[in-house]
Amino acid sequence: MQIDPGGERPPARVRPASQHLHRLVELSSEFERGLARELGINLTDLEAMEHLIQDGPLSPGDIARRLGISAASVTIAVDRLSAMGHVSRQPNPLDRRGVLISATPDSRQRTMSVLMPMIFAVDGVLDEFEPEQQATITRYLLRVTDRYQEKVDRLGD
C-alpha cells in the first residue's frame, strides 16, 4: 500500500548510466545470495570461499582481516565449511601455532562452475565494443571507483 502524498520528492536527476550502475550493484548482491543458497552456505562463508579459491590457502587470521570479522567468528565459519566438505585445515609448516585453510578441489570446482560463466559473461560484453570504446569504458569505471573510494575513505570524519 504505497501512497504518494504529492510531488515533493527528490526527482531522478541522475542519468541512465548511473541508474544502470546502481541496478548492477543490487543485482550483484542478489547473485551472491543466490550462489550462497545454491551452495547451501551463508554469505559470509561464501565470501570466505571466494577468497580461498582466489588466493588460498589462507590462515584464519587472514580470512578475518579480509572479511572484516573477528578471528573467533572465522573459527566457527571454518568449522561450518569444513563440516560440509568445502574446506580443510592443514598445519602451517612455517608456524606450529598456525593453521592453513584451503578450499577442497570439489568445492572449488563447484563454485567456479557458477562463478566463471558469470565473470566471463560480464567480461565478454566488452567484445561488443571497439578497442577505443573499451578504453573509454575502462577509464570511466576507473574514475567512478576512484570517486567511490574517496567517499568511502571520508565517511568517518
Added chain:
Amino acid sequence: MQIDPGGERPPARVRPASQHLHRLVELSSEFERGLARELGINLTDLEAMEHLIQDGPLSPGDIARRLGISAASVTIAVDRLSAMGHVSRQPNPLDRRGVLISATPDSRQRTMSVLMPMIFAVDGVLDEFEPEQQATITRYLLRVTDRYQEKVDRLGD
C-alpha cells in the same frame, strides 16, 4: 600468512574494466556499511530507510516485500528506527488495519546529505566524457546489467 603453493591457479584472464566493476561492487557495500555505522543503524534498517526516503510512505508489508524479509522482522525494524526517531507510524486512512511508515524529515535530510554527494559524484564522472562516449558507457552498463539479470534469473535451475 598466505602461502602460494605454486602457479596452478586461475590467472586473471579478465580485463581491467571488469576488474574495476568488481571493485566497484565491493566498494559500494563498504559505503553502505559506513553509512549505516554513521547513522547508528544496521544494514537492513538502512535499506528500509532508503526505500522510505525514495518511495515512502510505505506499509510494513511493502517494506517486507522490498527487502525480502518477513513482515514480523519489519515490525521489529520499524520499532528500532522509530525509537531512534528515524521513522514514524501513521494510520493508513484507506485501511483501518493498516499502518504507513515515513522517514522523519530530520532523518531524511541526514541520510540525503550523505547519499546525494555520492550519487552526484558518480553521476558527475559522466561529464568528463563526450556525449557519444557517454552513450557508449550507458550501452555497456545496460548490456552488463542485462547479462547479470539473466544469470541471476537462472541461478535456481
Added chain:
DNA sequence: CTAATTTAGTTAGCCTAACTAGTGAATACT
C-alpha cells in the same frame, strides 16, 4: 445480513552468526 475467510500488523519464542573475553601454545623481541 450474517458467517467464514483473508489480510495486516504485531507478539512470543527460537536459531544463526556475529561479538568480546579469556586460554594455551608457539614465536618474537631485547
Added chain:
DNA sequence: AGTATTCACTAGTTAGGCTAACTAAATTAG
C-alpha cells in the same frame, strides 16, 4: 633467558533474522 606478542580456539553474550500464533479489520460466500 624472560617477557611480550601472536595464533587459533572455546565459552558466553547479543543482534537480528525466522516461524507460529494472535487481534482486528476488511472482504467474500451463502
